[in-house]
Each structure stands twice: as C-alpha cells, then as structure tokens.
Amino acid sequence: xxxxxxxxxxxxxxxxxxxxxxxxxxxxxxxxxxxxxxxxxxxxxxxxxxxxxxxxxxxxxxxxxxxxxxxxxxxxxxxxxxxxxxxxxxxxxxxxxxxxxxxxxxxxxxxxxxxxxxxxxxxxxxxxxxxxxxxxxxxxxxxxxxxxxxxxxxxxxxxxxxxxxxxxxxxxxxxxxxxxxxxxxxxxxxxxxxxxxxxxxxxxxxxxxxxxxxxxxxxxxxxxxxxxxxxxxxxxxxxxxxxxxxxxxxxxxxxxxxxxxxxxxxxxxxxxxxxxxxx
Amino acid sequence: xxxxxxxxxxxxxxxxxxxxxxxxxxxxxxxxxxxxxxxxxxxxxxxxxxxxxxxxxxxxxxxxxxxxxxxxxxxxxxxxxxxxxxxxxxxxxxxxxxxxxxxxxxxxxxxxxxxxxxxxxxxxxxxxxxxxxxxxxxxxxxxxxxxxxxxxxxxxxxxxxxxxxxxxxxxxxxxxxxxxxxxxxxxxxxxxxxxxxxxxxxxxxxxxxxxxxxxxxxxxxxxxxxxxxxxxxxxxxxxxxxxxxxxxxxxxxxxxxxxxxxxxxxxxxxxxxxxxxxxxxxxxxxxxxxxxxxxxxxxxxxxxxxxxxxxxxxxxxxxxxxxxxxxxxxxxxxxxxxx
Numbered sequence: 329x330x331x332x333x334x335x336x337x338x339x340x341x342x343x344x345x346x347x348x349x350x351x352x353x354x355x356x357x358x359x360x361x362x363x364x365x366x367x368x369x370x371x372x373x374x375x376x377x378x379x380x381x382x383x384x385x386x387x388x389x390x391x392x393x394x395x396x397x398x399x400x401x402x403x404x405x406x407x408x409x410x411x412x413x414x415x416x417x418x419x420x421x422x423x424x425x426x427x428x429x430x431x432x433x434x435x436x437x438x439x440x441x442x443x444x445x446x447x448x449x450x451x452x453x454x455x456x457x458x459x460x461x462x463x464x465x466x467x468x469x470x471x472x473x474x475x476x477x478x479x480x481x482x483x484x485x486x487x488x489x490x491x492x493x494x495x496x497x498x499x500x501x502x503x504x505x506x507x508x509x510x511x512x513x514x515x516x517x518x519x520x521x522x523x524x525x526x527x528x529x530x531x532x533x534x535x536x537x538x539x540x541x542x543x544x545x546x547x548x549x550x551x552x553x554x555x556x557x558x559x560x561x562x563x564x565x566x567x568x569x570x571x572x573x574x575x576x577x578x579x580x581x582x583x584x585x586x587x588x589x590x591x592x593x594x595x596x597x598x599x600x601x602x603x604x605x606x607x
Numbered sequence: 608x609x610x611x612x613x614x615x616x617x618x619x620x621x622x623x624x625x626x627x628x629x630x631x632x633x634x635x636x637x638x639x640x641x642x643x644x645x646x647x648x649x650x651x652x653x654x655x656x657x658x659x660x661x662x663x664x665x666x667x668x669x670x671x672x673x674x675x676x677x678x679x680x681x682x683x684x685x686x687x688x689x690x691x692x693x694x695x696x697x698x699x700x701x702x703x704x705x706x707x708x709x710x711x712x713x714x715x716x717x718x719x720x721x722x723x724x725x726x727x728x729x730x731x732x733x734x735x736x737x738x739x740x741x742x743x744x745x746x747x748x749x750x751x752x753x754x755x756x757x758x759x760x761x762x763x764x765x766x767x768x769x770x771x772x773x774x775x776x777x778x779x780x781x782x783x784x785x786x787x788x789x790x791x792x793x794x795x796x797x798x799x800x801x802x803x804x805x806x807x808x809x810x811x812x813x814x815x816x817x818x819x820x821x822x823x824x825x826x827x828x829x830x831x832x833x834x835x836x837x838x839x840x841x842x843x844x845x846x847x848x849x850x851x852x853x854x855x856x857x858x859x860x861x862x863x864x865x866x867x868x869x870x871x872x873x874x875x876x877x878x879x880x881x882x883x884x885x886x887x888x889x890x891x892x893x894x895x896x897x898x899x900x901x902x903x904x905x906x907x908x909x910x911x912x913x914x915x916x917x918x919x920x921x922x923x924x925x926x927x928x929x930x931x932x933x934x935x936x937x938x939x940x941x942x943x944x945x946x
Contacts, residue, residue, distance in 0.1 A: 329715040332673050336680045357680070382676040382867045383858050387885070409885025425681050546888070573884045575854045575871075580714060582851035582876060585900065586890075588909040 330578050331365055334380040334425025340400065341420055346479075346486040348407040349451065350416065351392065354426065356399030366428060368395040373459035374433025374569060374597050378577050379403070379411075380425030381418075387411045388574045388592075390455035391429070404454040404486065430577040431596050434459050434541060435567055441468050442538040445529060447522050447552050449478040449544025453487055455569050455596075456543055460490075464497045473498040474537070476529050478522040478544065481506045499532050501525045522548065526555045536560060543569040550607065553600045566600035608751070609776060610792060611784035613766040616758075620650045620694065622782045627725060628691040630665070632658045642693070653695045653758070655731050657738065657922060661700050661847030662693055663707060666720045670872035673716065673854065677866060684868075685715055688723045692778075695729040698746030699738060699922040701753035703847030709914055710850055716871075725778050728754030730795070732802050737923025737936065739809045745920040747806075748799035759795045767791050815939035816917070820908045824946040830895030832941065835931035838894075840875035842925035842934065843901075848918050851876050877901055902938060 336357040342350045356368060371377075371394035378386045387409070393402040407416050418424075433455075444463070448456055463473055475498055479485040482504055491500055495516070502517045503525055518525055522544070530537070540556050542549040549568045556566055572584035572591040584591040587606045598606075613619060623629055624647050633643045633651050640658040642665075645651065672684045696704075704726065711717035728749030731740075740746030749757045755775030759767040767787055770776045818824060843849040853874040859866045874881065877897050883889040891897050904910060905919040919935065926934030933941075 329718065330713045331683075332715075333683045334674075334681045380676075380681070380869075383856050385854060385856050385869070412885065423679060425676065546890075571884065571888075572890065573882055575852070578713075580711070580850070581853065581871075582874070583853070583882060585876070585882075587900075587903075588907065588913075 330580075331427070332576070332578075333365065334378070334386075334427045335365055335368075337424050337426045339418055339420055339422040339424055345404065345488075346406075347484045348416075349404060349486055350407075351402055351404050352415075353400060353402050354424070355401075356395065356426070357423070368399065368401075368429065369397075371395055371401075371429035372433040372436070373462060374455050375429040375431050376455075376577070376596060377401075377403075377426050377428025377430065378574070379405075379415075380427070381411050381414050382423075382425065384411045384414045386425075386427075386575065388430075388577065392454055392457040393461075394429070394458060404451065404457070406451050427577060431592055432594070434569075434597055435539075435599075438539045438565070438567070439463070439541070440466070441471060443472045443533055443535055444474070444539050444541060445533070445537040445556070446473070446475045446541045447478075447526065447529075447544070447549075448475070448542075449522055449548045450480065450484070451486065452542075452544030452569070453477055454543075456541065457487065457490060459541070460494060460498070464494060467497060472533055472535070472537075474529050474532050475500045476503065476522045476525055477501070478503040478505070478548070480504075482508075482511065499529075501529050523551050523555060526552060527559070530556075530559050538565060540566040541569075542566065546570070546607075557600070563601040563604065564599050567597050568600060568603060569596045570598055570603070571596065609770045610787040610789070611768040611770075611779070612761075612787040612791075613768050613784060614764070616653055616766055617650055618782065619766075619768065619779070620645065621647060623692050623694065623725070623727075623778060626690055626778075628689055629694050630691060631694045632656060645694070653729065655695070655697060655729055655733070655760075657697060657699070657735055657924070659924070660845060661703060661922070661924070662696055663703065663847050663850075665691070665693065665724065666704070666717050667707060667711060667850060667852075667873075668716075668720075670870055671716060673869045673871055675866050675868050677864075683715070685719045688720050690723045690725070692725040692727055694727045695758065696726060696754070697729060697731055698749045698753070699740045699920040700847055701726060701728050701749055702740075702745035702916075702920045703922075705750075705753045706848045706914055706916065706918065706920070707850065710848075725756070725774060726754040727756045727758060730757065730759045730799060732760060732798050734802065734806045735923070737926050737934075738921055739806065739812060739923065739935075740921035741803045741806055742809045742812050743917050743919050743921040745916075747802045748795070759798075761791070761794075767795060811943050812935070812939045815942035816906045818942050818946060819902065819906050824899075824942065826895060826899075828942075828946040829899040830893070831945070832933055832938065833894035833898040835933045836877060836894055836898050837931050838875075838877050838879055839930060840877060841928040841930065843875040843877060844873060845924040845928050846905075847920060847922060847924075848905075849873075849875075851881070876904075898933070
C-alpha cells in the first residue's frame, strides 16, 4: 500500500542565496531511534520529495544534498507561493514533514564517465547540484563536463560558492539576462540567456558530449533541446527535468498529468525523445 | 458461480442487514434517484434507475482526512467503516468501481472502504435514457467480475440470484434459497441480448472514438468546444471514473490543543487552475487543451492499455448535467460532424 503520511523533520538551518531563495537544511527526526517509513537513503540525483508545512500543505522540492546517514538533507527553495512564504517565516527547530524520494531522476547510466553538457536556468540548477558534486568527485581524466547557467541578473544568481568550487573542475559559462551599465562582465560571463551561449559551450568539447541535461523554464529547455539536435545530438541523448504541480507524488491526484503520464511517476526527468510527443 | 431462485427480495435484504449496513437507490417524489441507507423496518422496492451520483463516493470520499499532525509527528487516519452492501448497483456503475479498484489498488484509504463492501448488482433489462453501456462494454447485464452477487428480475416477481465471488457465496449462507435451473441463465442471456438490441443506434460514438484516436482532430476543434465549457466540474463530479483530487490543511484549535488535519477532496481537471503552479506557470491554461485531455482520458487508446477498457462506462451522466451541452453524446456527435 502507498503511504501518504510524512515523516517528521526538523528545520535545522538555512542560508539566504540570490533573491528570495534559501538553502534549507532539514533532519529526519526519527532516523536514529526507529526505522523511517520511507527509504530516504535510496535518493538519487534529480529525484524529489514532498515538503509538508503543517497548516499550509505540501509541495515538491529536489534535494541539493540527499539524506545522509544522520538523516540530514538540503534543498534550495525559492519564495514563490503560499507554502514557501510561510516556510520563510518559520524559525530553526520547527517541526515539518517530508515524504520521498519520488520519481525518476537523472539517467546515471548515460552520465557517469561521459562528456556532458548541462544547461540550467534560474532555480533549475537546484536538481543538478547533487549530480554535479558527484560528477566532480568521480571525474575521469578524459571526461569533459560543461555547465551553462543562466540567471536573470547578478543578484538573482544562485549557488555562487558551489559554482566557484566547480569552476576548478568543469567549464562553466554564466549568462545574465540583465546587466547594469556599470557592471563589468567576468571572463566566464556573458549577457543573454543560455540559448545564446550553447554554440560556444559545444565548441568547448574536443569530443562531442554524449548526454545533455536540461533544467529550467520549459520554453528555454525546449529551445535548447532543438539547438542541441541541430548541433548533432540525438533526441535520446537529451534529458529534461519537467516541473509540474503535485499534490500526491504517487500518481493518483492527477495534477501533474502530461498526456497519459504523471510527471511524479514517469518523470520528472524525460528524454527529449519521449517528451516531444507529449508537449 | 451458484444460481438460486428467490421469491421475495425482502428476505435477501433482511438477511444482508444482519451483518451489513445496506444502501439502495431510492427515487424521491421529484423522480430524483440517490443512494440511501435502508433499515430493517422496511425496504423500498428495488429499482433499476441510475442515481444522479454514482457510487464512487462510498470508496473515494468526496472529502476525507488523510492524516493529522499533533505538533510532533504525523498520523495516518484510515477510515474504519462497518461492513456495508451496495444493493442493486447497475452494471455501468459496477464497471466504474472495477476501474477505480485498479486505479486505487494501492491507496489505503480507498481500499479500507472497498474491502468492507459487498456489491450486489442488478441487471438492466431495459435501456435507460442517456446510457450507452453496450457500446463501451459496461452493461446492461452485470459483469461477473464486477459484483459479488447479481440479481436478475424474472417473471412472476421472482429473482435469479447469482453469486459470483466467495464473498457473495458467504453473504447468502444461512438464507433459505432454492437452487435455480441452469436454463434460467440462458433465459437471462436472451433478455440481456434483447435489451442491448433495444438501445438506440450509438455507432456515432464508436466512430467518434476512432476519430479521436486517429490524431486527425485539430486543436481548433477542441478550442471551439471549450467555449461551451463553464469549468463547473459537473461532469467530473458525476463521472463514476473521475478520480482527480487536491489536498488542503485544516487547523482545529481548542483550549487544550491544536491539531492540523490534512484532507483530500475531489478536484476537476477542467478547472483553469488545476495545473497552475505557484509561479503562475500553467501548462493547461488553454481551455481547449483541458477539454481535449478530459476526452482523451475517457477514450484515448493510450489509457486503454493500462485498464484494458475505456475510462467511460456509458452512464450518460455528463450529458445530463453539462450546462454547456458538451456531454458525451453532444461531443461525440460534434466529433463526427465538425472535427
């Protein structure tokens, strides 16, 4: 039988990042005293969990760090709707709930040891953090990973310390949609969107990327996927993480439908091959 | 399968009432039919009329608590219903229950109710006004796998009682029933076959289903149709196979304590905000796309594979309730003529 009941978690800490976004650290409350209801340790990069803010409800978020043996995990959360507005008012120590992990994450068999191009926009970088950390830890000598990260503005950029750290291991292109007159672009920055820099990013590979991972606004992902196909990548080598409203996360409530599929079960990661007929 | 003859239906009702709460379709003075609980004091006559609301609420409640939060942890609040019987459910609604059984097979709340229910089906021997169950393989005779007991009206006020499951056989134990001759089953087949013949010609529905699955229908057709959708949720509420829901939190405060309940309640994929996200990104902001998806969910081949049947059971409730006149019959005719 399915379980709709969350495990209790504690809001341990948070750090502000970018505009109205925070890195939250949570801890499962019963991890040391009794078995939890969910298999938290099985969480894979790109999977999601349902955060329960009592008195408000539930919403889906991805792990930036999956649950460790102490039951601690992190998520990058942007203040957007009712639930996140309430979350941002809550003090450390507050008891919340969580269910998960859910869905199909990034296709690791298409990623490990291979040349990868990653294109992320705004908060779309969050589901990739855990994956990029893992890639860097296990980077093969001849493996090339390129990240294109687009943000609306310098202030809106997220995960700056992480990108600073990653820069030593992978090639990163940052794009900014808006820049102020007096701002001087850094060496790895350009004005525009990720779509403007894809050609340049592809030329950074001596051997073409085997896999592309895309996460961000849907219209950006679709255009990026088409550009990558024009650059010679195949539809089944491009993977996109799709966002949908979710209430149950177990394929029952119907809210996240995408034709005959439910994103919570079939996704959130889809290949461009699968997705083209669905959007 | 066992078959029995019953002279007086009241005997079966009274017998079932010993161990079950019994619900039956009752017609009021205005001709409206609804499921109502019956008592030992007197049973209303069994009627083969479609109730305005299907039986889905008995298992997938219109709103129910999923859990409570006491400030420290979350607790599941599974329903604990007394055994109950739906007495005289028609084949279309029973087919819908079988459909929902598959969809909610792993849902503990649905199953907690479903496992306590005995289904007594009633054969339809005459077509109903809006129904087209034969077209979608959902009636008029009750399918063996969809009920525990089947009732078939015979001449001279007698009933053929067919038990189709262990639960059904168990339920009639202790009741003085005479075993019926097998020829009555053949007679039942003939009556049901004649009933099928008496339905109006619904081939336009089959043709429209084929057209819907051909991929030839343009988006502009659905957009034209959607002009008539008021987003009232009448169709999805009354449809016996619709199952979308939302969740909400309700805080109950007293002097002693504060308890937070999380509820789920029926929702409708035809509401404009059904898929709208906190960012206001809405993948189904186009009403035409919502209407298209609703009808594909009912008749699309892509869903047929999972359930081994269409999501429509031919009850015709959507046609009766839709204020915009885009229920099943109207839509299928429009697909044939305009799409």
